Amino acid sequence: MARRAYNFSAGPAMLPTEVLEVAASQMLSYRGIGVGPMEISHRSAHFSEIIECARETLRDLLNVPQSHDILFMQGGGIAQNSIVPLNLMSLADRSRPEADFIVSGTWSEKTEQEAMKYGRTNRAVHLDGRAPLSQLNITASTFSKSASYLHVCSNETIEGVEILDLDPIAKYNSSPIVVDASSNILSAPVDFTHVAALYAGAQKNIGPAGVTVVIVRRDLLGHAHPYCPSAFDWRLVSEHGSMYNTPPTYGIYIAGLVFEWIRDQGGVSAMHANSEVKSSLIYDCIDKSSLYYNHIDKSYRSRLNVPFHFHDRSLEELFLEKARDIDLVYLKGHKKVGGIRASLYNAMPLEGVATLVDFMKEFERKA
Numbered sequence: 043m044a045r046r047a048y049n050f051s052a053g054p055a056m057l058p059t060e061v062l063e064v065a066a067s068q069m070l071s072y073r074g075i076g077v078g079p080m081e082i083s084h085r086s087a088h089f090s091e092i093i094e095c096a097r098e099t100l101r102d103l104l105n106v107p108q109s110h111d112i113l114f115m116q117g118g119g120i121a122q123n124s125i126v127p128l129n130l131m132s133l134a135d136r137s138r139p140e141a142d143f144i145v146s147g148t149w150s151e152k153t154e155q156e157a158m159k160y161g162r163t164n165r166a167v168h169l170d171g172r173a174p175l176s177q178l179n180i181t182a183s184t185f186s187k188s189a190s191y192l193h194v195c196s197n198e199t200i201e202g203v204e205i206l207d208l209d210p211i212a213k214y215n216s217s218p219i220v221v222d223a224s225s226n227i228l229s230a231p232v233d234f235t236h237v238a239a240l241y242a243g244a245q246k247n248i249g250p251a252g253v254t255v256v257i258v259r260r261d262l263l264g265h266a267h268p269y270c271p272s273a274f275d276w277r278l279v280s281e282h283g284s285m286y287n288t289p290p291t292y293g294i295y296i297a298g299l300v301f302e303w304i305r306d307q308g309g310v311s312a313m314h315a316n317s318e319v320k321s322s323l324i325y326d327c328i329d330k331s332s333l334y335y336n337h338i339d340k341s342y343r344s345r346l347n348v349p350f351h352f353h354d355r356s357l358e359e360l361f362l363e364k365a366r367d368i369d370l371v372y373l374k375g376h377k378k379v380g381g382i383r384a385s386l387y388n389a390m391p392l393e394g395v396a397t398l399v400d401f402m403k404e405f406e407r408k409a
């Protein structure tokens with residue numbers, strides 16, 4: 043087998059080796075038909091089977107109710123920053139497009155900025171990850187009565203801030219909640235009674251870059267702005283079974299294999315438990331250390347992206363170099379915040395995290 047490093051990249055990220063092995067074995071011939079999955083027409087019976095299986099496995103994994111449709115789109119999370127307002131911002135009042143935003147880091151701020159092109163935006167909550175939600179004094183007046191939706195990023199990949207429990211928000215907000223779950227989808231259950239729409243770029247916890255999963259309540263389809271590009275109109279995409287335009291077929295094929303892999307590992311509850319164990323190992327190491335620190339409030343610490351810093355920044359490069367020497371790769375923090383970031387998506391095995399923690403302890407002993 044090829045040498046596999048422990049890849050802590052924030053995305054595109056590590057995929058399960060078992061999935062890549064199946065993909066490699068079928069690269070030239072999908073199920074013995076003499077044509078590889080990349081070469082199959084999206085109109086063929088074989089691809090229909092691939093996309094339907096992927097959709098249904100995802101529905102089972104996340105317990106998506108029939109009130110919501112599952113779409114496979116292109117364009118990634120950043121395209122959804124336009125696609126969401128183009129589809130939803132005029133829901134409450136056609137003449138006054140408006141939406142609320144919870145800003146908890148770089149990605150939700152970008153989302154808010156993009157939406158400004160399409161209508162009025164209200165920053166309902168600004169969360170810097172240092173104070174718990176309970177201290178923010180969220181009440182009914184936090185949210186606009188005329189907002190068409192409230193946008194939340196459930197995991198800020200750069201800062202490592204995760205909002206898993208939407209109850210304190212849903213308690214007071216009355217507009218549909220739209221979640222950017224790009225970096226924590228399939229790592230914990232989702233309560234679709236609170237979530238009207240959810241989107242996620244595939245390249246972290248689903249598969250290769252190029253596919254975007256959108257899970258949207260069916261009553262929210264059909265409200266797109268007249269200027270919304272047809273390929274981005276959720277209603278058209280839904281009516282055509284995600285084949286209004288040619289979908290990213292190979293990415294959907296791999297996503298389907300990843301969904302089956304998650305199911306075979308015990309499903310989303312197993313991924314949830316694993317992510318708690320893996321991230322706690324690193325946070326415990328950081329909290330007991332006098333070399334490393336992470337300043338995010340414990341109630342928000344991301345299970346998927348663990349950023350940390352050195353009190354003495356000059357050690358960063360040496361840490362990264364020594365880590366690379368033992369096949370712990372892509373640990374450099376995002377340039378906006380610096381430091382180190384260990385991304386622990388579903389495909390990262392516990393042994394990878396244990397190896398990193400041993401290395402961190404050893405590095406501290408020698409520093």
Ligand SMILES: Cc1ncc(COP(=O)(O)O)c(C=O)c1O
Nearest residue numbers: 118119120121149199224225243
């Ligand atoms: C939470 C989150 N949202 C959105 C994006 C943007 O995704 P894309 O580059 O696929 O458009 C990212 C990318 O890392 C992300 O982490």
